[in-house]
Amino acid sequence: MTLTRRTFATAAAALSATPVGAKSATRPLVIAHRGASGERPEHTPMAYRLAVDQGCDFIEPDLVLTQDGVLVVRHENEIGGTTDVAARPEFAARRTRKLVDGEMVEGWFAEDFTLAELKTLRARERLPALRPISAAFDGREAIPTFQEVLDLAKAESQRVGRVIGVYPEMKHPTFLASQGLPIEQRLADALKANGLNSRTAPVFVQCFETAPLKAFAKQSSARRVRLVGGDAKDLVTASGLKEMATYADGVGPDWSLVIPTVEGALAPATTLVADAHAVGLAVHPWTVRAENRFLPETLRRGTDMAAQGDVAAVFAALYAAGVDGLFSDFPGLAVKARG
Numbered sequence: 001m002t003l004t005r006r007t008f009a010t011a012a013a014a015l016s017a018t019p020v021g022a023k024s025a026t027r028p029l030v031i032a033h034r035g036a037s038g039e040r041p042e043h044t045p046m047a048y049r050l051a052v053d054q055g056c057d058f059i060e061p062d063l064v065l066t067q068d069g070v071l072v073v074r075h076e077n078e079i080g081g082t083t084d085v086a087a088r089p090e091f092a093a094r095r096t097r098k099l100v101d102g103e104m105v106e107g108w109f110a111e112d113f114t115l116a117e118l119k120t121l122r123a124r125e126r127l128p129a130l131r132p133i134s135a136a137f138d139g140r141e142a143i144p145t146f147q148e149v150l151d152l153a154k155a156e157s158q159r160v161g162r163v164i165g166v167y168p169e170m171k172h173p174t175f176l177a178s179q180g181l182p183i184e185q186r187l188a189d190a191l192k193a194n195g196l197n198s199r200t201a202p203v204f205v206q207c208f209e210t211a212p213l214k215a216f217a218k219q220s221s222a223r224r225v226r227l228v229g230g231d232a233k234d235l236v237t238a239s240g241l242k243e244m245a246t247y248a249d250g251v252g253p254d255w256s257l258v259i260p261t262v263e264g265a266l267a268p269a270t271t272l273v274a275d276a277h278a279v280g281l282a283v284h285p286w287t288v289r290a291e292n293r294f295l296p297e298t299l300r301r302g303t304d305m306a307a308q309g310d311v312a313a314v315f316a317a318l319y320a321a322g323v324d325g326l327f328s329d330f331p332g333l334a335v336k337a338r339g
Contacts, residue, residue: 028318029325030334031167032056033287034075038329040134041123042082043073044141045152052156054332057325058165058202061149064172065181070115071146071190075126077172080107083121084139091117100175111179118143130291130306146187150194165202169227173212184212188219197221199249204284206252214247223249225284230254238275250282255326258285259317264297266313269321277322286327288314288334312337 035047036054048059061073077100080086085094085108094113097106110118119142128135144152146168153164173183187205188197196203198221206225207213213224226248228235235244236257244251253272260267276283289295293305300309311330315337318326328334 028323028338029057029165029284030055030331030338031058031060031284031325031327032331033060033327033329034062035059036329036331038131038134038290040137041125041141042075043144044123044137045144045148046137046141048149048152049156051331052160052164055335056164056331058167058204059149059153060167060169060327061144061146062169062171063146063183063187064110065176065183065186066113066115066118067111068114069181069186071183071186072110072115072118073144073146073149074110075171077110077176078105078107079110079113079118079121079143081126083108083123083143085121088121100172111176111181115145130293132306146190147194150190150196154194163202165204166196167204167206170205170207170209170212170216173207173209184216185219188216188222191220191222199223204250210247217247225250225252225282227252227286228254228257230256233257236272236275238271238278241272241276241281242279245279245281248281250284250324251276252284252286252327255285255288255314255318258283258321258323259314261296266296266299266317269317273322282324283322284325284327285318285323288318288326288328288330290330290333 032051034042036050037047040047040050051059062075063071064074064077066072074082085091094108097104098109121143122139123141123143124138125131125135150166153166157164170183176183191197201222203222204225205216205222206227208227213226217224226244228251234240236253258272259269273283290308290311292300292307292309295309299313301307311333315334319338
């Protein structure tokens, strides 16, 4: 199949459909969390391509900024855990401590490097003891820019004959603004330059902060998703979701807010999905991981925390709860469970 501009637009509109006030009639989206990050170093082209081959609908790039204002893809602005920067003597003096969103963090930070400098680094697995298969691919690829990920999504869409969406997250936008590097307009400009400035474009913009999402809404027509941690239950009450619907198109809760764990086992679903749908919000929980370390006790298989447990039970429970999509480090398993 060749994706012409017209067929791409039609397919993108179908892929991007979200429910209003009811359970979605379309199949839930599988969002590749940092790519197939359970099997390849996160946020690398190889991780994204593997996720596409495994059947994902969206790839997720987390966005930070370089010193010269370029959007690059890293889970955090601190890059010591996901690159070889600690082994690079020419950058030893860049190690520092910063207060980021109320937490003191020590390491190397993307905003202290130019793009040219960052491009000399190589990506590596963040959890090598837990994911040795992924760690075997350390050092093979550089940090991609956001534009390179957008180009990859377009190329992969052509290769596999279906639309691959992008699901960027604005990381630490308030902190970056304090460093003279506001991210919202840069992201809006990038989406506009790539024909993604519309509500039907295959893109969602996500953030844990409310004010940046509101600011972004004034700069772009792309849909917005408010991320919610497991300790922020007040945000996903019926009244909290009603307020959220005034500035977002979806909610991205920790999956435990949809399917709680009680005494080490999965419990019945909460009312979050129904409450969100009632005010027109899509629900895309994060992040389902396959390893025992990340699963409730009764779903673990054996004692090795790196071994995979019964993650299919988590996928099944979330799909049965009526979510409109979900994030996973193992998109292939999410696609299989959805099928």
